[in-house]
Amino acid sequence: MSRSHSRLRLQLALGLVFAAVLATGATAGAWGSESPRSSTAAAVDAAARRWVADSGDRWAAYYGPEQYAAMAQALDGRYAGVGLWVVRSPAGVVTVSRVRGDGPAARASVRAGEQLTAVDGRPVTGLPVTEVVALLRGDSPLAGSTVTLALRRGSAAHSVTLRRQLLDAQDVVVDRPAAGITRIAVSAFTGGTGDLVEAAVHQSADRRGRGILLDLRGDSGGLVDESVEAASSFLDGGPVGSYQDGDTVRRLTAEPGGDTAVPLVVLVDGGTMSAAELLTGALQDRDRAVVVGSRTFGKGAVQQATPLPGGAAVERTVGHYRTPDGRDLDGTGITPDVEVPPSAGPQAAERTAITVLDDLAGLSGSGGG
Structure with a gap:
């Protein structure tokens, strides 16, 4: 296009x-x-x-050069890793939440529910999830490098050394946490994310349901264009945001034809960053969704990577985006419409989101007698 x-x-x-x-x-x-x-x-x-x-x-x-190559892979929806996801409890305990079946972690019998205590000898308890993920991917995060995990299964501690391999990022996961509810969980806005969100919305429209949970918790951001394309799935054209590029203001606009009827709740937390905040802010400003969770990270800067001779690169800030209402989120983040403190845990936020979604469905639906 x-x-x-x-x-x-x-x-x-x-x-x-x-x-x-x-x-x-x-x-x-x-x-x-x-x-x-x-x-x-x-x-x-x-x-x-x-x-x-x-x-x-x-x-x-x-x-x-290796880091930049890995970053390019990630933006293309691929990464060199071990194929597991982690969550952190309010007490700082890091636990394996999911293991993909085709990855090195699964082949080594790492299981969901195990506590991850260290990566390459560095304790991870108390670290933000983003830092734990960075350790899992490594300083030279290319396929073939190794990483050693210290794990605890019940009272038994063990360690395993895994060799990273090139994996599809699976940045969009669609499931049904409750009857009639479609959850679209987006972990990053990499190449093709917007198309996947659009496909999930269309599939949801084919079924009579209670609505959509757009789960952006822990979404580290990514490509601005993919975020705008995802916004287009829920908006019938109009502004998504803007950013200053020198003396020029560049407008970000949704494509017409999105689904403006389906009840929509956006789930966010302190790990929701950058392009994910841009999408959240657009849907909130335009009264298209109710935002549930805890305050987002507050990264309103747009970066540009510049390749250098020899394969290295420098990334610099080229602008700061604003939401349709003109809000600059850098350093402040987004305050949810319905706040759920992080100490309540991720399940509490999800339960609250479902309750709000049912309220929205009741307001938007028609009754009979």
């Missing part, structure tokens, strides 16, 4: 401009004492690292 082509041109232009600035800085000695003849990949990498350290951009990051 033309929108995708436009985004590609924008990313390419930004990448070329920024890479040129880095190369010029390295050649001219702007970031050090390199001679004009030393604008090699190593010199550009050194300049990029210094720029990240001195930029004042809290979201700026330098990625080595």
